[in-house]
Amino acid sequence: MRARSFLPASESSRPAAKGVAGKPTGGDKHEMQAENQCPHGVSVVDGEGDNAFWTKIGAAWEHKDGKGFNILLTAMPLNGRLVIRQPKPVEDQR
Numbered sequence: 001m002r003a004r005s006f007l008p009a010s011e012s013s014r015p016a017a018k019g020v021a022g023k024p025t026g027g028d029k030h031e032m033q034a035e036n037q038c039p040h041g042v043s044v045v046d047g048e049g050d051n052a053f054w055t056k057i058g059a060a061w062e063h064k065d066g067k068g069f070n071i072l073l074t075a076m077p078l079n080g081r082l083v084i085r086q087p088k089p090v091e092d093q094r
Contacts, residue, residue, distance in 0.1 A: 037061050038087045040069070044077035060084050 039059035046053045058073035069084065 040084050040086055042071060042073065043083050043085070044075075044080040045083050046080040054083075 039061050041056055042058035042060050043054045043056050045055075055075075057075040057077060058071060060069040060071045062069055071084075
């Protein structure tokens, strides 16, 4: 059975669209401030070592003071552990 939505058809509960590599395409204030930063990857990890299975579920932008993150998730993990990793340098991504 599907859950009934109480939002008018013209309104959407979906987050703002994201561009390439999770960069904001416009929208709310914290996304606009983080536009020039390369986001950290947010993944949920099941298993250990070589048998671990990583699923990317979002992005995180570090606060200007370096004491926290703004986190955007495109999925909510039900189990496993949540891992936030720094982006790889451009030369390592090839």
